[in-house]
Amino acid sequence: MAQSIHINTMREMLKAGDPVDITLWTKSGQIQRWRNCISLRYDFYKGVRRVKLLDSRQIRTVRDVCIFEINNLTVFL
Template identity: 50%
Template sequence: MQAIHLSTARRILQAPEPVSLRVWAKDGRILEFNNAIPLRYNFYEGTQQFKLLASQQIRTIRLACLFELNGMTVFL
């Protein structure tokens, strides 16, 4: 399995291409999102918005909680 730095993951998320990602939730659960389109990045809060194609929901995640992007491990 490959590993990428968080800054590389942010560059991947700049393109509006569908991605799959896994993040830790506030309560410690692991959330998995497939076919998510990256929308807005907020530098000051460290968050990124995604639109889930299956349910049409808009979700906001903290990028520090991102640990897998397109099957690659993300490290800080």
């Protein structure tokens, strides 16, 4: 059975600064899996997070509510 965590627990995991694997929905509705990434900055008022992909060194922006899995743990609201 898959384990699940609350979105606040996910935020604490990202805040810790350790590399994680996340699965998310994009703006176009596609599902992407980002491996080995860290959170750089979080804007509480916009709900947007800047994430750095360590393998490619790209910096991307994602909304927290679009992340539905972190380290193979399902995220719920």
